[in-house]
Amino acid sequence: EAPEGGSVAAVENTKGPVRIAFLSFQNNPFWTPVTEGAKAANDYLTKFDATVDFVDLGDELSAEAVVAGIEGALAKKYDGIVVVPIFDGTARIINEATDEGVPVFNIVAEGATESKRLAFIGQDATSAGKQIGEYIAKEMDGKGKLGVITGYFGATQHTQRMNGAVDYLKANFPDIQIVGPFENKDKAESAYSLVQDMMTANPDLSMVYVTAGGPFGAAKAVKDLNLTGKVGVVGFDHTPDNMQYLKTGEMVGLLDQAPYQQALDSSVMLYNYIVAGQEPPAKVIPVTGKLLTPDDAK
């Protein structure tokens, strides 16, 4: 039977001890459920003579850190690797590991380049953007001004989330006017200032979309400008800061990526592959995020 919060059950271990490296970052609350999912996988799989070692790649997200982490895991001779590759540029090392007989399971996000990873479980950033775009269009009644704040210009995931929404809106709702995008470098304080300035230049702005870090900064600005109810913020991840403004109404939509489930399921599927050669159900296992609205928060 599958562990709580997961959807896949482990098969019997006939191979002897199995060691899985779980490579992930830790720099903001997004990672907390990922870490917890990995821990839960470890607890669950211990009964099957398998361990899941959580390896921290540090607090600075970069492709190089991922490469160094996988190199380290290979040096330590793990039987399989779960990794958060996030960026373009990790395909080569993933292929190398696979060729050495160490299967790699990607979660959360992966680069655009095709790799020989066992499977990918996660959210497709472009469709997540589109999902938010649909919600925005509904909330805005198909017209008005939308401010866009993105994390880092040029960060693939941020760009895909942004374009997923913006392209959808441009194609289907020509009456929605886009303001921006502006870069907040994942900083809440920068989102705050950007919203202030956007409201100055566009008093008729009705919604703000923050693609990456710090949406709650935008929500706080809306609150401080006494625009609660007039301007709504949409963004990603059900972290406590963000959730708080969902309750008070500045935040009108929050999409999540089911990180806990991703971490847990990927570990178990990888284990099943290692001990029994059981392939995951698909090469790409999509996670449809849950879009929370103020109604859910009540």
Place this chain on the structure above:
Amino acid sequence: MRSDSLKEAAVPGAVASSSPPPLVRVRGIAKSFSGNAVLHSVDLDLRAGEVVGLLGENGAGKSTLMHILSGGLQPDAGTLEMEGAPVRFGSVADGIEAGVSFVHQELSVVGALSVAENLHLGRMSRSRAGLVDFGLMEEASRALLERVGAGHIEPRREAATLRAGEQQLVEIAKAAARKPRLLILDEPTSSLTPHEVGGFFSYVREARAAGVAIIFITHRLEEAMALCDRVVVLRNGAIVSERRPAETSRQQLITDMTGKPAIYEHRPRTINGDTIALSMKGVSDGRLLAGIDLDVRKGEIFGLFGLVGAGRTELLDLIHGVHRPTAGTISLFGEGLCLRDPSEAVRAGIALVPEGRKTAGILPQHSVRDNAAISSLRRFSRGLFSDRGGDPRRMASYRQSLGIRMATDTQAISTLSGGNQQKVIFARALMAEPRLLLLDEPTHGVDVGAKADLYDIVTREAEKGLTVVIASSEVPEILALCDRVAILSKGRLAGILDRAAMTEDTILTMAFKEH
């Protein structure tokens, strides 16, 4: 000349048992740096109300001894007493506390602060609000500057904008402000004008009258003779003589210092041919210099004299490519020079010994050897590679011929005595084997013995065909060296004198002439 060393004929009163103990008694002070003994067992007594001149060659250990007296360095052996009681200065602050004020050989004003702030650094006055009382400080500064004969310096001026001589006066005033009991002056006059020296002398006399003990270090023997009650000569880290100025002579002091009598007179020489080495026609810099016309012959030693700010440095800078003339032409051996940078000057065969050793001369973190080599790296290179292997050999030969005193040529140049640093800069210029050598106040801080050496070298090189232009503020130096001298006054050429017409009088008269 009588043999009247005070060591032999005791100073009247010095040993009289009834007299109080001297203000400072130095006994058996020794100091070495990494095994290299600089001072051996120095004994010295300093009485209140007495000016003691301290003479010695470069590197004799004068500054080192003064650092020990003021707490900046700790002796390896020996004792200090003040008024009969033993003292130990663990730091400069202890020395200041005990009433020792030290004007350092190297200028150390803080350029970013005003003159008034410099004078009060470390002890600024506060108003009742706890803020600096600039009014009070400026007033006090005016009085202090007045005392050292520098009343013309505005206390509010930023110290970085002062000339070297003015900075030196500010430092003297700063020492005076601390109401010292022992005042140490390490080559305070090296960049003062004769007029400023006068003001400084009257301050020293006034301080002496007020009962301050004063040590005065200088390489200008006339100054020592004129100002001091007693002259002490330090040689190779030991005191070799104590004399009263009235009872001795320059020659005697020079012999004490160097162990040999040095000659300070013109070295006769023949100039071969009439080739014009350097020619300037109507040169102006758009700031100060205007319409300079000069011809210097090959092998000639050509002097540039003028009062402070007359434009000598600026003229040499123009020749060296530091700045570009705004009008006129400069040519070297008939070829027009259009230099954009000193590097081009060096390539064209011009070398400069600049004014201001610390700011413009030395590379402080580099070794002596590397300091000397820097101008001639390209000359001795093999392709892109520099001839590091040959550096020690070249250095050794200049060390020998210039008499540079140091432990090894790999020590940092900043650990050398001031005069020896200057000789290294000289070695640098000569090593580049220039056709034209520019010297800007080349013997600042150089002892008489070494001066004579440098004069010999310059003369020798000129004899071999090197053309030399030397800017100097010391008339004796001009007289000792130059075949001709151009006198500058406020950026213009006041006249050119040849050997026959050169006397102290004619030179100074021209320099003071207004136009």
Place this chain on the structure above:
Amino acid sequence: MQTGVAYIRSLGRYREASVLAMLAAVALYLSFASDYFLEPRNLLNVGRQASVVAIVALGQALVIIARGIDLSVGSVIGLSAVVAAVLMRDTGSETIGLMAGLLTGLACGLVNGVLYTRFRINPFIATLGTLSIARGIALLMTGGIPVPFGGLAEFVGAGRIFDIPVSFLLMIVLAIVVHVFASRTVMGREIYAIGDNPKAARLAGVNLRAIRLVVFGLCGLLAGLGGLILAGNLASADPNLGMGYELDVIAAVILGGTALSGGRGSILGVVIGALLMALLNNAFVLLGISAYWQVVTKGLVIIFAVGLDGLQRRGDDD
């Protein structure tokens, strides 16, 4: 007429003049290009946006004038905010929380000072070390999860008095205080002295160690205050707060005409530098400059702001 020109010329002597000119030029351009720019409310927003960088830059300026550098300010911002928020949450007392936040900043600064003066570690490396350590402690204290932060801090960070942002008022008051400190107190003058010529200052009896310690301590304290304002503004103390701030802060200081080699610099210039950077971000939004051109423009403005100064000041330095 003559004197007017001469006066403007004489202004050119001050290094901050060229940045001020740039600030004026951008502001002038904006006042034509955007209807909203000159609205008091927008101007006040710009002031608020500049305030944290400016406040932290005040301390940084003192450090740089004294010939040091403090790379840890960004992390100290984060750590101070976290300590304040955690203590406020756990003790329930705002006073204890805020005091603890400020003291944390001060303590970090003093640690930097001690590493420099006692252990003789180059300040660049010492503060690079504390940058990492402070960030790590903030992360450890919170497990990486932001702590809610409200009350007085929120008022300071986001509140307004007669429509004027409190943090902007605070910045002005602090700028005046630090200006007076730097230019009129004994210690202030000694800071310039040790930055310009440490050896001469020491020989004159200035206590180098004590002053360096004070300067780093002050910088830490102001960074701590910056952290409280920033977290107060967001009503949330994130352990990652202030990450990367050091570069903005140092840039504001240097833009304002302070020499990285010590001894020179004005507090007024620092404020102008911070304002210029905030104004640029404001301009991007008001003018709706397209994404990537924002990045390019920022670089160009920075270079021009200082380039003006360099061009007129020929042959000064070496």
Place this chain on the structure above:
Amino acid sequence: MQTGVAYIRSLGRYREASVLAMLAAVALYLSFASDYFLEPRNLLNVGRQASVVAIVALGQALVIIARGIDLSVGSVIGLSAVVAAVLMRDTGSETIGLMAGLLTGLACGLVNGVLYTRFRINPFIATLGTLSIARGIALLMTGGIPVPFGGLAEFVGAGRIFDIPVSFLLMIVLAIVVHVFASRTVMGREIYAIGDNPKAARLAGVNLRAIRLVVFGLCGLLAGLGGLILAGNLASADPNLGMGYELDVIAAVILGGTALSGGRGSILGVVIGALLMALLNNAFVLLGISAYWQVVTKGLVIIFAVGLDGLQRRGDDD
């Protein structure tokens, strides 16, 4: 025996000695704490991971020795990679792509040099400006989307010769070349001279402008090469590649004993500094240290590495 001790003492005179000691200590600890550390494969991984930082740091060291600083290296890494990848894609020629990448690096460096020497803009500000501009251009060229990058660059970035990573070999070769350049050539020695006392060096006939230009140009060129290696390793040229690298690179240089005030520094030290930082990251992965403790540990190691040196070298500076 005596001479052995004396020899070790004499080693202490070199500033890089204490970082080397730290490197040895960490390595020794790791060889006990982890079974995998001493495996050749792991050691070579460490070498590869250090290589880009080390290569870029070689150029940065020259800049810092000449009393400059180059903050733009991170962005230049990104821009060079992007230019190379775009040109390779559009022309289909590897050679053109790679050459263009290197030339881009060189050009960025020369721009920095010209801003400094001709426009007299403080290098800190000038390179802060180009940091922004170069990143903006990289974003504009790619529309923010990474460009695939393969072929020879991938071999250089990720390939191995007899199991030894090519980029590590390249680093060793370049370190030797730069070491010889710095210590044995005319220009190398002149770089030290202008860093020590620019005015004196100039009067002694060193062409300040030319050398500064060369030094910045070299630094840009090496950053460009670093960009090619990094993008090659990842087989993808991201416009954000190298973001934030400047701090790592400068830290490696300073850790290796180069003085930020110029005139002093060794190339060997730079390599040791870069290796120490890569070793730390390797240690974190091998030992499975938690992210937050990684951050703390990193700071502590940096401080200790330099603190050892500071403690024994009392009273040197002012």
